[in-house]
Amino acid sequence: MRRLFGSEFLRARSRRIVPVLIVGIVIGTVIGMTIGAFHSHKPTPERLAAAQASYERSRTQCLRGKFLGTPGPPAPYTSMEEYCDDTVRLENFVGSDEIQLSQLPDLLLGISTIVALVGVLLGSTLGGADWGAGTMGTLLTWEPRRIRVLLTRAAVAALILFGITIFLQAFVSVTYWAAAALRGSTQPSSGMWRDAIEQILRNSALASGFAIVALAAATLTRSTAAAVGALFGYLVIAEGFLASLWAGLRPRLLIHAATVVASQQPLLDPRATATYGPDGTLIDVTHNGVLLSVRGAGVVVGIWIIGLLGVALLAFRQRDVS
Amino acid sequence: MGVIEVEGLRKEYRRIRRGRTIAVNGLDLDVPEGGVYGFLGPNGAGKTTTIRCLLGLVRPSAGRTRLLGAAVPGDLAGVIGRVGSIVEQPALFPRFTGRRNLEILGRIDGASGSEIDRSLERVGLAERAGDMVKTYSLGMKQRLGIAAALLKDPSLLILDEPANGLDPAGIVEVRELVRSLGAEGRTVFVSSHILSEVQHTADRVAILARGRLIKAGPVGEVLAAGGARGLIVKLADLESGIAALAQAGINAERADDVLKVDLAPEEGERVSRVLAQRGLYVSELRPDQVDLETVFLELTKDEGLAP
Numbered sequence: 001m002r003r004l005f006g007s008e009f010l011r012a013r014s015r016r017i018v019p020v021l022i023v024g025i026v027i028g029t030v031i032g033m034t035i036g037a038f039h040s041h042k043p044t045p046e047r048l049a050a051a052q053a054s055y056e057r058s059r060t061q062c063l064r065g066k067f068l069g070t071p072g073p074p075a076p077y078t079s080m081e082e083y084c085d086d087t088v089r090l091e092n093f094v095g096s097d098e099i100q101l102s103q104l105p106d107l108l109l110g111i112s113t114i115v116a117l118v119g120v121l122l123g124s125t126l127g128g129a130d131w132g133a134g135t136m137g138t139l140l141t142w143e144p145r146r147i148r149v150l151l152t153r154a155a156v157a158a159l160i161l162f163g164i165t166i167f168l169q170a171f172v173s174v175t176y177w178a179a180a181a182l183r184g185s186t187q188p189s190s191g192m193w194r195d196a197i198e199q200i201l202r203n204s205a206l207a208s209g210f211a212i213v214a215l216a217a218a219t220l221t222r223s224t225a226a227a228v229g230a231l232f233g234y235l236v237i238a239e240g241f242l243a244s245l246w247a248g249l250r251p252r253l254l255i256h257a258a259t260v261v262a263s264q265q266p267l268l269d270p271r272a273t274a275t276y277g278p279d280g281t282l283i284d285v286t287h288n289g290v291l292l293s294v295r296g297a298g299v300v301v302g303i304w305i306i307g308l309l310g311v312a313l314l315a316f317r318q319r320d321v322s
Numbered sequence: 323m324g325v326i327e328v329e330g331l332r333k334e335y336r337r338i339r340r341g342r343t344i345a346v347n348g349l350d351l352d353v354p355e356g357g358v359y360g361f362l363g364p365n366g367a368g369k370t371t372t373i374r375c376l377l378g379l380v381r382p383s384a385g386r387t388r389l390l391g392a393a394v395p396g397d398l399a400g401v402i403g404r405v406g407s408i409v410e411q412p413a414l415f416p417r418f419t420g421r422r423n424l425e426i427l428g429r430i431d432g433a434s435g436s437e438i439d440r441s442l443e444r445v446g447l448a449e450r451a452g453d454m455v456k457t458y459s460l461g462m463k464q465r466l467g468i469a470a471a472l473l474k475d476p477s478l479l480i481l482d483e484p485a486n487g488l489d490p491a492g493i494v495e496v497r498e499l500v501r502s503l504g505a506e507g508r509t510v511f512v513s514s515h516i517l518s519e520v521q522h523t524a525d526r527v528a529i530l531a532r533g534r535l536i537k538a539g540p541v542g543e544v545l546a547a548g549g550a551r552g553l554i555v556k557l558a559d560l561e562s563g564i565a566a567l568a569q570a571g572i573n574a575e576r577a578d579d580v581l582k583v584d585l586a587p588e589e590g591e592r593v594s595r596v597l598a599q600r601g602l603y604v605s606e607l608r609p610d611q612v613d614l615e616t617v618f619l620e621l622t623k624d625e626g627l628a629p
Contacts, residue, residue: 007429014418014426134413137379138470144398146377243367309556320380 001152004143008156014022017125021118022164029172037179048187051093059088076266076290099184104176105195108169108203110186112262115203116210119161122233123211124206124227126157137321146317150219154309157215158208173200199262206258209305213254216312251292254304260297267292287290323391324476326353326376331385333371333533333561345371347533349385353511353526358504360524360541361513362614369534371407371515373482390478403431406476408484412467416456420447420466423455424473433473441469445499461492468499479503481512485519497523516613529618536621545612553583553590556606557597566600567593582610 012018043051061067062084068074077083091100130136145147173196180186218227239253250256251267260267269289292300328351335343344433346368353359363369374380378395387394390401424438442448445465464484464548471479484500485493500523504510508617514520520527521541528538537544557563560576567574572593573584583593587609594604 003430003432005427009427010422010429011415014415016417072455100362129415133415135415136413137374137377137409138413138427140379141377141405141409142402142427144395144402320374322374322379 001148001301004148004152004217005156008152009160012126012156012160015129018122018160018164021122022168025118025168026153026171026275029168029175033175033179036099037183039097040179040183041097042183043094043098043185048094048185051090052187054093055090058093062088076268076293085190088114091188094185094187097265099180101177101180101184101186102189104173104190105199107176107190108173108196108199109263111172112199112203112206115165115207116258116262118165118168119207119210120214120228120231122161122164122245123157123214123222124218124231126160126211127153127215128222128224128227131218131222132224140321147313151318152307154212157211161211162204162208165207166200169200169203202262202264206262206301209301210258212305216308219316220311251296252300257292257297257300257304260292260294261301263293266290266294267297287296298318324352325330325355325390326351326359326511327386328352328372328376328390330385331372331375331387331388333341333368333375333380334383341358344533346375346382349530349533349535351528351535353509353528355509356504356507357525358500358510358512358523360520360527361511361530362515362517362527363513363530364515364518364619367515367530369515369530370482371533372530373407373480373513376480377405377407377409379409403474404477405480406471406474406478407480407482408464408467408471408481409482411486412470414455414463414464414466414470417454419452419454420458420462420469421451423466424451424470427470428473431474437473437475441472444472445469446495460487460502461489461495464488464492464496468496469628477508477514479508479510481510483514484512485514485516493519511525517618521614528615529614529621537617541614545614545617546621553585553587553593553605554608554610555581555583555593555597555604557581557602557604559602562600563597563602566602570596572596580606 026291063080065072065080067087073080073083077086090102094100130139130217138147140146177186214227214231217231218224221227221230235255243250243253243256247270267290269291328349331346331349331351332344333346335345337343349368349372350371361369361372371380375382376389376394378398381395389398390404392398392401414420415426418426420442421438424433424441425435427433428438439448442451445468447462447465447469450458450462455466458466464487468481468484472482481500484496488496497519500510500512504523504525512520512524524541526538527544528539529536529544554577555563555574556579560579560581563581564574564576567581567583574581576582585593590607590609594607597604
């Protein structure tokens with residue numbers, strides 16, 4: 001098993017698309033950050049101090065429940081601290097034309113789709129390359145235990161994607177920090193670094209999961225292009241169509257579940273009840289319930305990954321290899 | 323016990339448009355240990371399908387196969403380390419170097435760098451090992467495939483059409499390599515549709531047509547089954563030779579610049595004596611050897627199976 005793992009790792013590492021994709025994203029990041037830094041203006045210390053004071057004042061008010069009109073936190077928050085961390089943010093007081101390091105977790109959440117796409121792309125190519133080159137037969141004349149081959153391959157794809165996406169997100173974070181240091185604000189908000197690291201780990205775990213899904217699709221279709229096409233067609237078009245037709249199906253769909261995992265925001269029932277004050281101002285919006293919790297979303301994503309891999313294993317075990 | 327045992331192997335493909343195709347139809351085969359075994363038949367005879375079944379790539383519809391005593395596919399993993407193979411053209415990653423292709427495969431079996439070097443040297447690819455496979459000629463790809471198969475130091479080599487697409491020099495190279503591998507005590511199971519090619523390398527052959535075994539055994543035995551035997555005589559005056567032999571009651575006919583005499587090879591002395599008595603001296607006298615192609619055509623002529 002260790003030897004097969006080594007062979008699969010070497011094969012994956014040798015694929016040209018891996019360094020090409022890494023270099024492409026690195027160059028794209030540098031260009032993007034340079035443009036962002038060019039348009040950003042470092043705030044003066046006086047402005048930063050004023051923003052910090054405003055932020056702390058608003059947060060204190062939030063913790064006292066002044067924004068809600070009710071003593072407890074709204075669903076799905078479990079404490080006022082959690083609610084206020086999410087609602088009152090330093091960046092909202094500093095200004096919008098400068099790069100703020102405190103927005104790093106949001107930036108990382110924003111690129112989670114790109115990170116997942118990297119997983120789909122590399123997973124497809126790692127799963128489909130052997131079929132395209134006709135080398136699957138050659139491989140099986142060295143290791144005929146097909147289940148072992150596919151599981152090893154899935155493990156290698158997941159590990160490689162995890163490593164690559166950790167590196168790329170770390171690079172994005174470092175360049176963002178550099179841009180903020182040069183042309184913006186490096187003032188961190190409460191728990192910013194912890195949030196950023198957790199977001200990086202969630203994104204990378206999702207990229208690994210999507211890589212396994214794509215690898216399974218490539219094994220079933222026996223083609224990289226067909227796998228990418230099938231996944232794009234299903235995830236973007238079919239799931240969008242299904243979600244709009246049957247709202248109750250949303251918690252079972254991969255994209256929705258993955259979004260909940262990435263954002264750590266539960267999927268709420270869109271039917272909501274609004275509460276207005278005596279003067280007609282909106283005080284609160286109460287959702288009727290949570291359609292999919294964060295933990296539940298993790299389970300749904302896991303079922304998708306294991307289910308698709310299981311189908312791919314069955315097909316790979318049964319079908320002839322020419 | 324043979325190194326390859328096949329009993330009643332049948333493989334049927336069902337396709338929506340083309341319906342049912344029987345690629346192998348009740349094949350029995352027993353390949354003994356050591357030497358070169360030729361597996362012959364025209365294109366579409368079922369050779370490659372049989373090899374795919376042997377290597378566990380294709381699931382048979384019926385029948386049993388054993389490789390080095392292990393049932394396929396159940397116990398194949400236990401013996402695959404002693405089986406080197408090429409199925410059709412060697413399938414390799416075109417954008418990887420020759421060496422990298424071997425490294426990827428070799429890691430599965432724990433092959434060291436020096437073993438990879440030896441394999442590459444043996445097939446004459448050491449100097450081009452660092453080049454991408456897409457820059458290789460077909461012959462070089464075949465040789466790289468053989469190098470990969472040799473990495474396992476196999477006791478059984480299964481080569482499917484190893485001379486396919488090679489130029490004459492490449493064919494000779496592969497022929498020499500197959501011979502030397504067989505001479506080392508390995509069993510080389512080599513399939514081909516070029517019957518004359520296998521005749522030069524194989525000790526035993528099996529002839530396959532339309533998925534069925536037509537004939538199997540040592541090459542000489544199979545050739546003998548062809549029946550068409552006689553003597554070839556070369557002399558200066560062919561017309562006089564025909565007349566002299568006719569007077570002695572021997573049938574002969576002209577074939578290009580030689581005579582084909584309708585007598586068994588062991589009666590060469592009689593032919594020589596008859597001609598010498600008429601003052602006609604032979605410059606060459608040899609048995610009219612039947613080639614495998616002729617034998618194959620004869621064996622299959624009633625069934626319309628000839629290539």
